[in-house]
Amino acid sequence: MSKELTSRATDYSQWYNDLVIKGELADYSAVRGCMVIKPYGYALWENMRDQLDKMFKETGHVNAYFPLFVPKSLFEAEEKNAEGFAKECAVVTHYRLKNDPNNKGKLIVDPEAKLEEELVIRPTSEAIIWNTYKSWIQSYRDLPILVNQWANVVRWEMRTRLFLRTAEFLWQEGHTAHATKEEAIEETKKMLEVYATFVEEYMAVPVIKGVKTANERFAGAEDTYCIEALMQDGKALQAGTSHFLGQNFAKAFDVQFLNKENKQEYVWATSWGVSTRLIGALIMAHSDDQGLIMPPRIAPLQVVIVPIYKGEESKPVIDEKVSTLVKDLKALGISVKYDNSENARPGWKFAEYELKGVPVRVALGLRDIENNVVELARRDTKEKSSVSIDGLATYIKNLLEEIQQNIFNRALAFRNENIREANTWDEFVDLLDNKAGFVAAHWDGNPETEEKIKEQTKATIRCIPLDNKQESGKCILTGNPSSQRVLFARAY
RNA sequence: CGGGAUGUAGCGUAGCCCGGUUAUCGCGCCUGGUUUGGGACCAGGAGGUCGCAAGUUCGAAUCUUGCCAUCCCGACCA
Numbered sequence: 001m002s003k004e005l006t007s008r009a010t011d012y013s014q015w016y017n018d019l020v021i022k023g024e025l026a027d028y029s030a031v032r033g034c035m036v037i038k039p040y041g042y043a044l045w046e047n048m049r050d051q052l053d054k055m056f057k058e059t060g061h062v063n064a065y066f067p068l069f070v071p072k073s074l075f076e077a078e079e080k081n082a083e084g085f086a087k088e089c090a091v092v093t094h095y096r097l098k099n100d101p102n103n104k105g106k107l108i109v110d111p112e113a114k115l116e117e118e119l120v121i122r123p124t125s126e127a128i129i130w131n132t133y134k135s136w137i138q139s140y141r142d143l144p145i146l147v148n149q150w151a152n153v154v155r156w157e158m159r160t161r162l163f164l165r166t167a168e169f170l171w172q173e174g175h176t177a178h179a180t181k182e183e184a185i186e187e188t189k190k191m192l193e194v195y196a197t198f199v200e201e202y203m204a205v206p207v208i209k210g211v212k213t214a215n216e217r218f219a220g221a222e223d224t225y226c227i228e229a230l231m232q233d234g235k236a237l238q239a240g241t242s243h244f245l246g247q248n249f250a251k252a253f254d255v256q257f258l259n260k261e262n263k264q265e266y267v268w269a270t271s272w273g274v275s276t277r278l279i280g281a282l283i284m285a286h287s288d289d290q291g292l293i294m295p296p297r298i299a300p301l302q303v304v305i306v307p308i309y310k311g312e313e314s315k316p317v318i319d320e321k322v323s324t325l326v327k328d329l330k331a332l333g334i335s336v337k338y339d340n341s342e343n344a345r346p347g348w349k350f351a352e353y354e355l356k357g358v359p360v361r362v363a364l365g366l367r368d369i370e371n372n373v374v375e376l377a378r379r380d381t382k383e384k385s386s387v388s389i390d391g392l393a394t395y396i397k398n399l400l401e402e403i404q405q406n407i408f409n410r411a412l413a414f415r416n417e418n419i420r421e422a423n424t425w426d427e428f429v430d431l432l433d434n435k436a437g438f439v440a441a442h443w444d445g446n447p448e449t450e451e452k453i454k455e456q457t458k459a460t461i462r463c464i465p466l467d468n469k470q471e472s473g474k475c476i477l478t479g480n481p482s483s484q485r486v487l488f489a490r491a492y
Numbered sequence: 493c494g495g496g497a498u499g500u501a502g503c504g505u506a507g508c509c510c511g512g513u514u515a516u517c518g519c520g521c522c523u524g525g526u527u528u529g530g531g532a533c534c535a536g537g538a539g540g541u542c543g544c545a546a547g548u549u550c551g552a553a554u555c556u557u558g559c560c561a562u563c564c565c566g567a568c569c570a
Binding site: 004011013014017022028032087088153155157158159164165169171218237238239240241273274275277306307308309310311314342344345346347348349350351352354363364365367368375458492 | 493503504527528529530531532560561562563564566567568569570
């Protein structure tokens with residue numbers, strides 16, 4: 001029919017695009033590399049955002065908002081950070097358009113309106129924020145500063161993909177300032193935990209917590225902690241990062257404070273972020289050839305009710321039964337939609353809500369009402385069952401939790417099955433080519449070795465897992481001694 | 493940004509090689525009616541700058557050039 005999906009086996013990338021577009025999460029826009037997030041997709045983002053925001057606030061953070069524009073002189077202050085992002089910055093050079101004298105009805109950039117100093121559209125906000133923090137911080141009593149902002153950023157990527165890599169994306173970025181190194185590191189790790197908890201418990205996507213190697217580190221960071229997830233095609237996806245920035249930004253922006261001993265010290269910093277990319281992770285971790293599968297806890301819609309009408313006289317009977325159910329579900333905090341639109345028949349609706357990944361579908365007609373039951377279909381397993389109307393709302397509430405657990409367990413089993421150890425180079429290459437997933441292998445700790453492995457296999461070190469088991473071995477490429485395995489994978 | 497492919501109505505397409513009436517078909521959309529337990533049926537109807545811009549030609553969806561967009565593969569990246 002009209003919404004035929006490409007199967008994962010046929011073309012994984014096309015399948016992903018089909019889900020995003022036909023599932024009405026987002027669409028391409030008139031702007032290169034930028035997407036329109038549609039209401040269904042935005043509702044998902046709102047649920048994710050609201051939960052994260054709550055978790056940030058529970059850990060003592062507050063929200064603020066900083067400008068979209070960063071004066072070039074500020075942007076270049078922290079050299080490594082500026083260098084890291086320089087190649088993908090959009091830059092504002094003028095502030096006015098005027099009528100084109102040679103082409104009626106068209107506009108041109110007014111050459112008279114050139115800015116004294118170019119404005120970089122933020123690819124990340126460390127620069128503008130640390131420039132601001134300078135005026136906020138004088139004493140140790142002003143610390144810590146625990147600020148988060150929800151914002152859009154722009155990174156002029158060469159090759160974009162819906163949600164996974166768009167030129168403009170939505171995210172949150174936390175920027176904290178601390179009096180001591182220990183406190184900053186603790187904050188970095190704490191936020192990594194918040195991300196891991198959110199992604200696993202709400203998005204039902206299992207993650208590996210780890211630390212990045214120097215090559216993969218955020219530009220300007222001393223250490224980058226990350227959570228890595230595994231997609232169904234065996235590729236890894238970085239789902240969130242938390243950076244310990246040391247005193248790099250404090251020094252670049254001269255942010256010092258007077259400590260208890262009346263001595264000037266540079267402030268210690270962290271930054272951490274997750275973006276709309278998480279939606280890409282969600283899609284690729286759970287969905288199937290019939291469409292999206294939304295984890296109940298953040299699903300834009302948790303329950304859909306489809307009436308099976310038989311003749312005009314059945315409508316008021318069914319509608320009345322449903323209105324009670326809707327009220328019961330809402331009382332339990334469950335989002336529900338009664339789709340009694342008459343322009344689509346039940347079969348069409350079933351397929352549509354499966355495509356959109358609504359966790360639970362309730363169908364009922366006169367036949368069911370006579371028997372005091374409904375037909376309940378769960379999206380994760382596609383199982384259908386007949387369930388009593390008595391206590392149905394509570395039953396569904398429990399079922400939603402069961403679905404949440406089930407899709408997490410399923411993704412966890414898949415992830416665990418796809419972490420394999422390689423002890424030789426041939427084994428390593430064979431696993432990457434034929435099995436995908438993570439490969440745990442010894443590495444000598446040398447960035448050049450890492451680079452060579454990347455050149456030869458396209459696999460990168462996703463992370464060195466936290467609490468990694470220490471075992472001596474030999475680097476798969478060089479044979480040099482190694483004290484632990486690291487996780488390699490091909491990644492998005 | 494380099495290599496490859498594609499672009500015809502909201503979606504999927506035929507026509508293009510070999511230029512020539514009113515651009516094909518299906519889905520969707522609108523109106524009316526009958527329907528409704530896995531993507532309904534009948535009747536009538538609307539919808540097109542053939543990606544955009546030049547060029548060749550009496551005439552361009554069709555030939556030429558440039559540009560744009562999307563997808564795949566690379567490089568880069570969250």
